[in-house]
Every structure is written in C-alpha cells, then in structure tokens.
Amino acid sequence: MAKGKDALSYALSKFIFSSIEFSDTEARKYWENIIPEIEKISTDQEIINPAQKVKLIFTNNKFHSNEKAPKVIIMNQEISMEHPGEIILEASSGEDCARLLSISHTIAQRFSLPIYLIISRECLNEKLNFKPEHIPFPPKFIIREQSWKPDKIYPNHPALSFKRIDYGNNKGPRDKAKILIISHGKHSLFVKKIIKNSKENIRHLEIQTLRPISKEIVNQAMKSVNNTISIDETYCWLEQNDLIESLSLNELIDLIN
Numbered sequence: 393m394a395k396g397k398d399a400l401s402y403a404l405s406k407f408i409f410s411s412i413e414f415s416d417t418e419a420r421k422y423w424e425n426i427i428p429e430i431e432k433i434s435t436d437q438e439i440i441n442p443a444q445k446v447k448l449i450f451t452n453n454k455f456h457s458n459e460k461a462p463k464v465i466i467m468n469q470e471i472s473m474e475h476p477g478e479i480i481l482e483a484s485s486g487e488d489c490a491r492l493l494s495i496s497h498t499i500a501q502r503f504s505l506p507i508y509l510i511i512s513r514e515c516l517n518e519k520l521n522f523k524p525e526h527i528p529f530p531p532k533f534i535i536r537e538q539s540w541k542p543d544k545i546y547p548n549h550p551a552l553s554f555k556r557i558d559y560g561n562n563k564g565p566r567d568k569a570k571i572l573i574i575s576h577g578k579h580s581l582f583v584k585k586i587i588k589n590s591k592e593n594i595r596h597l598e599i600q601t602l603r604p605i606s607k608e609i610v611n612q613a614m615k616s617v618n619n620t621i622s623i624d625e626t627y628c629w630l631e632q633n634d635l636i637e638s639l640s641l642n643e644l645i646d647l648i649n
Contacts, residue, residue, distance in 0.1 A: 394524055396486030397516040401427050402524035403490035407497045408436045408446075409464070415451035422468060423450040426516060443535045443542075446500045453510075463506040464496040470510060470577065473628055478545060479503065479552060480603040482510040484580035486518035490527050492554070492600060498533040499551055504542035510602075514578040547604040554600040555609050558584075560593055565615070569595040572614055573644065574622040574636070576602060576629070582641055583623065590648045602629050621647075 404427070412435055414420035424430055430450075439445045446462040449455070453469035456476055471480070479499065481492050489511050496507040520527075545552070559567060572595045575583045580598040587594045597613040599605065610630065614620050620636045627638035639647065 394486075394520045395516065396483070396489040396511075396518045396520065397426050399486055399490035399520055399524040399527055400493060400511065400516065401429060402527075403493045403529075404430070404433050404448075406529070407494060408434075408439075409448040409497075410437060410439050410445040411435055412448045413450070415449060415455045419451050419468075422452075423466075441535055441538060441540075443501055443504055443540055446497055457506045460505060462500040462504055464493065464500050465506050465508050466493075467508060467510045468513065470512070470625075471508070475508070477508040477603065478505055479601075480508045480510070481554065481600055482577040482602055483512070483515045484556065484575075484577050484598045484600055486515060486520045487527050488600065489515055490524060491529065494529040495554065498530065501533055501535055502543050502551055503545060505545075510577060512578040514581055518581060545604060548606045548608045549604070552601055552604060553606040553609055555606075555613075556580075556598040556600065557613055558596040558598075560595060563593070563595075565612075567593075568616045568618075569593050570618050571595070571648065572597060572617040572620045574599065574610065574613070574620065574626055574630070576600065576626045579623055579625050579641070583644070586641070586645055587648065592648050594648065599626065599629070605629055605631070607631055 449465045451465060451467055453467050453471045483489050483492050492509055496509045500507045570593045573583055574597045576599040621639050622636050624638050624640050
C-alpha cells in the first residue's frame, strides 16, 4: 500500500523547480532517507521569467527566509504562532503530501513569496486511499507575461483557503451536528481515529491553511452545530471566538466516548 511519502515523491517528479536545496546537513539526511530519489529529481535552471523560478528548500521548523521570491519551503516539524511566514500550510493526510506541494508551487508564483509547507512524519507514513498518480492536482498556474505582478494576501483569498470537512456518515452541510471538531495537521489523523467509531453526530473540520486562516470557513462549518470544539494545538491559530471550546485530545476522547 502506497504512503504519503510515495505521493510526495510522485508530486516532486511532476512540478518543475529552479533548484532543490537543503537548509543544512541534518535536513538533507532526514529527507534523503525518506525520498532516496530526491537527488535525481530534475530542475530547470534556464527559466527566464523570475516569477516562474520556484525554489524548493527542505528544512526544519527553525528556518525562515526574508527574501520576497517564489519558494516552497518544506518543513518536517510543526511551528509556533511566532513564525513570521505570511503563508503557512500543513498537511493533514497522506494525499496532502502531494496535493499541498502542487498548491504551494502555484501560490508561490502567484504571490511571489516563500510558502511554508509542513509535512509531518505521521502524514508521510499515512496510507493513501488510492495510487499517487490518481491524486487530483489543481490546474498548473502559468505566468506568461514579464509584466505580471504578485497578488495581494487577504484572509478569505480563494487561492489560500484549504480545508477538508467531514459531515459524518451520509450527512451534508444542511444536516445538524451535535459537535464540530476543528483540527489541523497530524492532529487531524488522531481526531479521525477518535471519532471513527463514535455514535455521536460529529462534524470534523481539518484546516490545512494555518496562515491566513479564513474566518469565513470556520463560521460556515459552525452552522447547524450545537457545540464547537477545537483541539488545543489548533485553537491558538484561530481567531478568538467565545463559541469555540479548546480541549486536549485526551479530553476529547473522554467527551465523545
């Protein structure tokens, strides 16, 4: 059965980067162990349009770039709210390892900024629902004009707002739910296991954009829900809301079981 790391490897073979770099020896060792073929991935150093020159950098959670240029920075650990990155994405499934890489490549060009993509070991080892080559990617973003200017960032920008909502078995957005649980990243994997066999009517919002977070997406998910709970790790990223309660994973287990 293919895993998230296989999806990432497949996606790396499909998107053209101007260079592939490692922040240090430790990062190189970590990622080459996960993706042995990484040194064989082709790059295009002859790209003329600077907006299309997307660098790929593998690193840890301490790295930050001040350069306003298209970059995809893949991090192997979670970061805190204090991280200065303007656009931060985090995978919450094995498929996300590939899907969010393709999205990151697109928005790096669109905003001409470093995009921070967090891919945990848990997501890299998560089994895929289908083969890597069957993971749907969004259309490629192609810049044809030298006069092109970067787009502006705002919280509800459709090119930046990524999430996944599970309304429950045979349920949809119009159905009422007893509880909405909000999570992100590898924590979403744990939440899905917790609620899998629950008899409660539970809705689950997996946030994949940590910055900027769309208040609109959160409010939409909260409609027709009695109680909204965010796990502690996600709560700190959300805009303060008196209707959202923060719980640890252990407290969540006690609540719904």
